[in-house]
Amino acid sequence: MADVITEGSVVSQTPIEDKEKRTIHIKVYSPFKTYFNEDAYSISAVNSTGPFDILPKHHNFMTLLSPCELVINRDSGQIKIRIARGVMHVKANNVVVFLDV
Amino acid sequence: MRRPADIAYDRRSMGTLVELTSVFEGLASMRIAQIKNQVKEAQAFFDELWTIYTQLRVDSMFRFGRRENTAEILNKDLIVIITAEGGFSGDIDQKLITLMLESYDKEKQDIIVIGHHGAVQLAQRGISFKKYFKLPERDLNINSGPIIAQVQHYKSTTVYYQTYVSLMIQDVKRISLANAVQQKGRQVKAGKEETISEDTYIFEPSTFAVVDHLERSMLQIAVSQVILESKLAQYASRFRAMSSAHTRADELYGDLTLAYNRSSRSIKDERLKEIINGLRKVRVGA
Numbered sequence: 001m002a003d004v005i006t007e008g009s010v011v012s013q014t015p016i017e018d019k020e021k022r023t024i025h026i027k028v029y030s031p032f033k034t035y036f037n038e039d040a041y042s043i044s045a046v047n048s049t050g051p052f053d054i055l056p057k058h059h060n061f062m063t064l065l066s067p068c069e070l071v072i073n074r075d076s077g078q079i080k081i082r083i084a085r086g087v088m089h090v091k092a093n094n095v096v097v098f099l100d101v
Numbered sequence: 102m103r104r105p106a107d108i109a110y111d112r113r114s115m116g117t118l119v120e121l122t123s124v125f126e127g128l129a130s131m132r133i134a135q136i137k138n139q140v141k142e143a144q145a146f147f148d149e150l151w152t153i154y155t156q157l158r159v160d161s162m163f164r165f166g167r168r169e170n171t172a173e174i175l176n177k178d179l180i181v182i183i184t185a186e187g188g189f190s191g192d193i194d195q196k197l198i199t200l201m202l203e204s205y206d207k208e209k210q211d212i213i214v215i216g217h218h219g220a221v222q223l224a225q226r227g228i229s230f231k232k233y234f235k236l237p238e239r240d241l242n243i244n245s246g247p248i249i250a251q252v253q254h255y256k257s258t259t260v261y262y263q264t265y266v267s268l269m270i271q272d273v274k275r276i277s278l279a280n281a282v283q284q285k286g287r288q289v290k291a292g293k294e295e296t297i298s299e300d301t302y303i304f305e306p307s308t309f310a311v312v313d314h315l316e317r318s319m320l321q322i323a324v325s326q327v328i329l330e331s332k333l334a335q336y337a338s339r340f341r342a343m344s345s346a347h348t349r350a351d352e353l354y355g356d357l358t359l360a361y362n363r364s365s366r367s368i369k370d371e372r373l374k375e376i377i378n379g380l381r382k383v384r385v386g387a
Contacts, residue, residue, distance in 0.1 A: 032139055059303055060301055060302040060303065061302065063305040087311070096149065101314075
């Protein structure tokens with residue numbers, strides 16, 4: 001089960017044409033609930049090797065997530081999702097986090 | 102003939118029963134709609150995981166996520182039987198246990214039962230089971246991890262469960278767990294064929310750990326889905342039982358109303374006769 005915490009705006013406004021190049025699509029969901037499904041600037045998480053960040057144009061990547069707080073930086077602020085376990089799949093500027101698996 | 106006051110008392114009780122069965126019927130119908138939605142959402146999640154798994158898998162065998170597990174595997178089959186928690190869901194559990202007993206071999210098979218009603222039914226028939234799990238009360242976030250941990254100790258697993266055909270028809274089924282996962286996978290529409298390999302991807306901690314994890318996850322989802330489907334069938338069975346109880350209670354309420362009216366009428370007629378007879382006597386006396 002994941003908890004979502006939304007914080008105030010922390011990211012400055014960016015022109016639309018730049019934004020498209022600088023964002024990735026992030027989807028965080030479990031079999032019964034979607035927690036996040038939007039474009040964002042980055043996502044941070046923790047796996048068995050330690051904390052890491054995913055930014056646009058990241059290499060194809062697949063990892064098992066450790067219990068941690070996913071931190072997503074987006075236009076309207078930062079979102080934190082507390083997770084127990086999950087799988088992250090990164091491919092072609094698309095990040096999918098499967099939770100509760 | 103019974104007194105109207107007695108009939109009125111029975112009619113009030115029957116009225117309560119009519120309302121109660123109607124409420125239970127409504128509740129069951131509401132839960133059916135919710136679970137149907139959840140099954141749909143879980144299927145979409147499974148589809149996406151399956152797509153990644155098929156692009157990633159290193160051979161055609163489904164290994165129950167135990168590739169890196171060194172524990173000894175029992176040369177026995179595991180039977181998982183999913184029943185209702187309470188005895189309020191019609192006769193569907195008895196049907197399920199009868200189906201399981203047709204092919205049950207005490208020496209070659211161990212039983213895990215989910216749901217209190219099934220455990221009671223098995224105990225009544227003198228059949229021992231290895232473990233009992235409570236049927237999850239909630240329909241979301243079903244934790245099937247402890248069941249998967251048991252499944253991984255056996256060479257194969259067969260699940261007996263209840264299926265929802267329609268609101269008025271429920272059936273019982275058996276399925277091999279590995280087949281259940283692969284069958285669900287076959288329902289996924291094939292997309293563009295791509296391979297996920299160490300040449301094109303970074304894996305952490307390792308490819309095998311990820312494959313193992315995905316297999317376990319898909320088993321968990323498959324088990325959760327089977328549990329959800331059983332719950333759906335149980336709610337439908339409850340709906341059916343409540344629906345016929347409601348119809349019967351409604352008929353009895355109608356009969357009692359008729360009896361009450363007849364009884365009241367008959368008392369009024371009796372009194373009228375007494376009054377007329379009294380008047381006649383008064384006239385004759387005059």
